[in-house]
Amino acid sequence: MRYSWARIGIVVCLLWAAVWLFLTRYSMLDDSLIHLRYAANLDHFHFVTFDGMRHTFGSSSPLYLVLLAAIYAIFPGVLVAKLVSVAIYIGLLFFTTRLLLRDKNTNFSRGLAFCLMMAFCSPMGVRWLADGMESGFVCLMVLLTAEAAMSALSSDENRKAILLFVCGLALTLLRIELLALCGICAATIFFAQWHRYPKQFKRALLTALPILCGGIVAMLLIHLVFGSFLPDTALAKAYNKPSITGVMVFFQLMASSFALGLGVFIVWVVSAVFAFGATGPLGKSTLLVANSMFPILVALSCMRGQAVQGVRYFLWAMLFSIAWNLWTLARGAEQPRIQNAALIISALLIVCLLPLDTYYGSRTMLGRAETFQQMRSSQLDRLNGHVMLADDIGFISYFSQANVCDLNGLVNGRSFAALTQQQRIQACVDLKPDALFLTTLRIKIMRAYIPDLEQEWTPCEKIDFPNVHSNDTHYLLIRTEKVATLCPAPQLHQSMQEILELPIG
16 A cells, blocks of 8 residues: 555545544443543542442543543543543544554555554444543553564663553553453563574563563552452453353454454454464464464453453454554565455455444444433432432433442442342342332333332433444333422323333343
C-alpha cells in the first residue's frame, strides 16, 4: 500500500469515526456510570466506596477510577466518563495511524495495520472503545507496551527498562488480568533477546524482567489498598462451572461485534500465519509466546467459569500479538503475490461486515443514547437515600443516588459478592426496598421471594436498554404505599399482572 493511498484511507477512517462519535455522543455503557459513581465518591469521601459507607473493591479498573476521580474533581458532570473514553479513543486512533505510517513497514504490514484501523473506526469500534469504560485505555496501553517491548530489544538503555516497568505497573492497575500480559510480554522479550544473543542468558533475562516487576509491584499496591488481589467483581462473576462451551461464547461475542471483533481476529490470524512463515525455528518460539495470550485467556475463562459479557473483555489479548506480528513482518522478506491476495481478502471481509456493523452498531448506540437521555430527565433523584433492589445498576444508581442492593453482587462488598444468586436475592428482599429495577425475567423470579408482589408493587416506568439483537427491558417498580412520593407521575400504564404475563426474551 503506497503512502498516498494510506493517507487517504486514514483520513476517510478518521472522518467516519468522527461522524459516529458525534451521532452517539450520549451513548454510554451502563457500567460506565458505576465507575463514575465510584469516582465521585472517591473525590468526596477520599476512599473507594460505592455507597459512601463501605470500603469496597468493586471497581475492576483502579487506574481508570483514579483518572476519572481526578478529572471529576475539576469538571464534575455525568459525561466525564464518556469524554475521557472519547479522548483516549482518539489517542488510540492516532497511535494506530503512527503504526500504519512508520517507515520500516512493508506494504503488507502497512496494509494489515490499515485493516486494524478500519476495525477500530467502525461503528462497533466506537461503541466498544468510546463507551465511558476503560476498554479504549486498555487497548492503547497494550499497543504502547508492545512498542516499548520492541524498543527495549534495540538497546539496553536504563530509560527503556524504566518504561517497561511503568507499562507493567499501568497495565496491571488498569485491569488485574493484564498481569498475565506482563508475563507474556516478558517471556516474548526474553526469547527474542536470547534468539539474538544465544550466549547472553543474563542479558535476555534482565531485559525481560522490568515489565513483570512492574506488574508484581502493581499487585502488591492493590493488595495494600484493598486487602485482596482480585476485585469483588471477579468473585461475583465466577459463578459457573468449568465448561468447554465457554469457547463458543467468545466467538459469539466476537461475531456480534462484527467489524471490530471479527476484524481484529482476522488481522491477528493473517498476521500470525505470515509472521510464522517469515521466521526461522528460533524466531517461531518467540512468535508462539507472543501469540499465546488470546488462547490462554479463553482457556482460563472456561476453567474458572468466568462470565464474559462483551468483546471488550478479550479484544486486548489479540492486540499485543498483532503489534508483534506486524513488527516481525516489517523485518521479513516480502512475498508480493500471496501477501497481496491475503491482504485483499482480509480487507474485503472487513468491508463486507461494515453494513451489518453500521446497522446494528447504530441501532444499539442511538438506542442507548435515548435511554441515557430518558433516565437523565426522569428526576430519579426522588429515590435518593431509599433502598433499591436492582439488576443493571449503572444508570439507575447514578441518577437516583439510591442505596442499591445489586443482585449481581458487584458493588455491595466482598462477602455479598461471594453469595449465591438465591442468597443475594433473599438478602436484598430482607432490606425491605422501596424500589425495584428489574428485567421481566427477574420480576417473575421475585414472585418466589415476595409472595404479594402484584399487590405490594406498582409499575412506574419502563426503560429499554437496546442490544445488538433485542431490547433488554427494565421496569422501575415502586412499593404501592409509597407511590405518591416516589412515583407521583407514572409514565407506565401497565399493571403488575400484565408485566408478569409478558413472554421472556
